[in-house]
Amino acid sequence: MNDTDASNVTGSLPTGLATVEREIVTACRDAGRDRASVTLMAVSKTFGAAEISPVIAAGQRVFGENRVQEAKAKWPELMSAHPGLALHLIGPLQSNKAKEAVALFDAIHSVDRPSICEALAKEIVKQARKPLLFVQLNTGEEPQKAGIAPVDADDFIARCHQTYGLEISGLMCIPPVDEAPAPHFALTAKIAARNGLKLLSMGMSADFPIAIQFGATHVRVGSAIFGHRPPLV
Template sequence: MSDIDHDTSRPAFALLAEIRARIAHAAALAGRKADDIELIAISKTRPAEDIVPLLDAGQSSFGENRVQEAEAKWPGLRAGRSLRLHLVGQLQSNKAKDAVALFDAIHSIDRPSLVEALARAIDAGGGRPDCFVQVNIGEEAQKGGCAIDDLPTLLKQARDAGLPVVGLMAVPPLDVEPAPYFALLAKLAGRHGLAGLSMGMSSDFETAVMLGATHVRVGTALFGAR
């Protein structure tokens, strides 16, 4: 991890350029194109005044954890801009309609009841966000995500319900080497014919890119520690 991860004295455009350069370098090492990787700036808990400099620097994809926070913050920020908004936090089924209306992608589909709620919301015409199934890749009781063994059944249900499933998402356990978990997620995605891989955060996004990530979720390296 470089000093950039916590250096908030640098202007937003410089931090953004550095992260993009690191993504491009990791992609090149893996024989990939940087343009195939979407950088999601994780703006959860960040006020509008922290987000505007990144918008002005050209960042167009942002991630939020909670529907309510995004509803309060993004309508004004989004006005007149072409942006992609991602829900990366856990989603309650009773918020499915609001999430479908607001977000361009939902990364945390992890249970049958949520599949059903999202399918109803999409069928009602509220929107059609890209859908990622979240996998509990480290089998951690405290984390969201479906069990690896349950993934085939959940994917079938989501597809049968008409959800636009584009990939898988996972968060590896803390304080361990993430590469094996990223490799496992890539293997699972390939097995199920999915191209999207939402994996990698501030401390490990370069490893994720080298192992196939199509979406990396970077917060601290762009905004600084909370």
């Protein structure tokens, strides 16, 4: 897609979505990648149907949420009204929410401990649903963040397969806010490659063009599409 084509595609989109789409097109072109190789996930956490509906109307079909309960409250109605949407869980998952998560989400990006693996494996069999699963890495080894340390990643991915029978499709990372993201994206891509994983969930509003350069297949973009989030009550 050339710049003229990109303008034709984005001309009728909401401003934030159009800007993000142009940046994805440019990043893919610079990386020698097909635009279709990158899935844009519009992160709609804390936003209601009134803010989400115009983005759906513009053609966006993949959305990300951080909390199971928030997603459960607003998305069944939206998905019923707009067939063909895909919903991804990108926030932490508690074992006792695995049943609801498997029922509602098409992908879960936060597989990061044995208890979650066990709960997901049970529900995937029981519900006969098979969401895409991403192992979350803590590439910065930050104590306040969830995720598997890079040094433990290979063993954990193997255990997902061998112990729990889970099919892991990719890796997800969130670089530390005070560090350059590129090394974290490169490390995530390296771990994925040696484990035969094809999907990379990395890059948010501030750094998704960089993530695309390092092979991101799923970028998680919220504020650049929806604007500043409403304050939490």
